[in-house]
Amino acid sequence: xxxxxxxxxxxxxxxxxxxxxxxxxxxxxxxxxxxxxxxxxxxxxxxxxxxxxxxxxxxxxxxxxxxxxxxxxxxxxxxxxxxxxxxxxxxxxxxxxxxxxxxxxxxxxxxxxxxxxxxxxxxxxxxxxxxxxxxxxxxxxxxxxxxxxxxxxxxxx
Numbered sequence: 027x028x029x030x031x032x033x034x035x036x037x038x039x040x041x042x043x044x045x046x047x048x049x050x051x052x053x054x055x056x057x058x059x060x061x062x063x064x065x066x067x068x069x070x071x072x073x074x075x076x077x078x079x080x081x082x083x084x085x086x087x088x089x090x091x092x093x094x095x096x097x098x099x100x101x102x103x104x105x106x107x108x109x110x111x112x113x114x115x116x117x118x119x120x121x122x123x124x125x126x127x128x129x130x131x132x133x134x135x136x137x138x139x140x141x142x143x144x145x146x147x148x149x150x151x152x153x154x155x156x157x158x159x160x161x162x163x164x165x166x167x168x169x170x171x172x173x174x175x176x177x178x179x180x181x182x183x
Contacts, residue, residue: 040072044058051081052079054075054076054079055074055081056075057163058071058072059071059178061179062161062178066139067088071160075131076131077126077128077129079099079124080126083121084122084123085120085145086116086118086138086141087140087143088139089118090115090116090136090139091137092108092113092114094108094132095133096130096131097131097134099132099134100125102122102123141155
């Protein structure tokens with residue numbers, strides 16, 4: 027039997043995973059990491075943020091899929107507003123500034139490939155986020171809070 031034939035379908039209970047602050051960027055933004063794949067550079071996560079949020083402008087090196095569960099948000103550079111039930115597909119190479127709009131908390135399900143490169147107003151790189159920085163953030167949060175860290179790279183839940 028091949029190794030891939032032994033991989034079973036996994037169900038990961040979100041209640042078993044912590045909400046991790048998105049430090050150092052904004053302590054009001056939280057990530058719940060389901061999977062962090064170092065081979066493909068992919069992260070599967072939930073993100074929640076307050077209604078008055080504006081994150082720094084950034085560039086994507088890979089694709090991003092965002093499904094909005096609660097709240098409304100947009101990019102400063104676009105006219106559309108994504109609300110509950112909206113699915114936004116971002117191509118590699120896009121640049122934008124995320125903003126929460128309206129009332130209430132924002133809750134999104136995100137599948138992100140590649141890196142987020144944070145930029146200043148002159149397109150100078152401020153910081154880079156990827157699977158490694160996400161894993162470091164998750165492991166540090168678990169350690170600091172006495173939480174047993176899960177192997178988020180595993181295929182077996």
